[in-house]
Amino acid sequence: KGNKDGLECAVCLCKYEEREILRLLPKCKHAFHVDCVDTWLGSHSTCPLCRSHV
Numbered sequence: 001k002g003n004k005d006g007l008e009c010a011v012c013l014c015k016y017e018e019r020e021i022l023r024l025l026p027k028c029k030h031a032f033h034v035d036c037v038d039t040w041l042g043s044h045s046t047c048p049l050c051r052s053h054v
Contacts, residue, residue, distance in 0.1 A: 010049040011036035028052045 008015045009032050016022065022031040023038070030049045040048050047054060
């Protein structure tokens with residue numbers, strides 16, 4: 001499970017629910033819904049929130 005410090009996924013803008021599994025990016029430690037960030041990373045090599053390289 002990832003860090004739920006943010007209230008919502010920066011990709012889909014939906015709030016995190018209690019038992020959702022999130023993906024935590026290794027460098028910046030930002031968390032996202034797994035499906036959202038996997039789709040994002042399919043066409044980008046940066047964090048959707050801070051744009052640091054992953």
